[in-house]
Amino acid sequence: MTRTHWAAITAVVLALLFAGAATVASAGGNDAAAPRTPSTASADAGFARDMSVHHQQAVEMSFIVRDRTQDEEVRRLAYDIANTQANQRGMMLGWLDLWGLPKLAADATPMDWMNEDGGHASHGGGHEVQDGSLMPGMATKTQLEKLRKASGKEAEILYLQLMIVHHNGGVAMAEGCVRLCTVGVERDLAQGMVDAQRSEVELMVDLLHKRGAEVMA
Template structure:
């Protein structure tokens, strides 16, 4: 097993412990506590499912660039992103297991759970912001992933950084939705951490692009 795989397994175990504590706490909390067990159509479940998919692609892109460049700064960033997001994905998958909810809802439109977020209309996220061929805002298309896998050296570094900045920005928007709509405090705390962490990494990546004479992709 790789270190990332071990981290994912550990994250699932921790998720079950944290989610159990969160469920007990939510049963006794006040106004913002919400239901003890989220429903399959809840913001909690929707966020856990959609962000798991979002994170999985970030891990995939990070592994691709790791093998396409020898630049230590990019490889270190890619490892950090892969490790962090694999851990977070494991936690979210663990919550779904604990809640007895499916990890995939075949009939659910991605990010439909965000419809109630202030200023975050569902239609805007799923249609206008998601690029053609992308499942959710920020996610790369199959063609973009294939292109990344064919590049090497500086070209691969630039492509990865450009794709990951867009990816992180899409993830931040989704995490903000959970901060507003999710009622399980442990999950909201994770979402807050995602906003802070991914914003910081975006700033870092913008600087790395500038050093390579490239700009953020719009």
């Protein structure tokens, strides 16, 4: 099998394992390390809300490129990313429902929850919205429009470049949850995101090089 295929299998298996663990933990309520209900200002809730938005854009970009190229390797990768991140997004939104917390907090700034470790800007807190980019790694409206208009090899390269940046931003967010979240199953999911997305970044860099392109500066 290709490295892309193995990474896809790993990502899907991780999503299924964490989904099962989340169901058991939610039904039993036996996570001794977790508070009874995270507050809306907690890292647990902030990560669930922000990563849901972050994942949604990855799903959107993946569906765009699927329709803009006939390359089976890129289409398969895009499908796997969309499927995995849509499943994870559903889990995180489900947790917010379980906790009785809003999926959107009008008084919360994206990434503020990451400042709970001391307010280090390098961890992503205080990200400034630019051209629709709400969080680190997210593509801008201009970049998304360019992807929609591209086709063939051009679309493949732009998708890979944008998704590498997107994954790197997601990894930083997930690492923040591993440090700060108190719900064990959510920390486990976040660590799974770190591992899977780092692996996918390596694969996407290889795919870029095969197309004579480099990672976006």
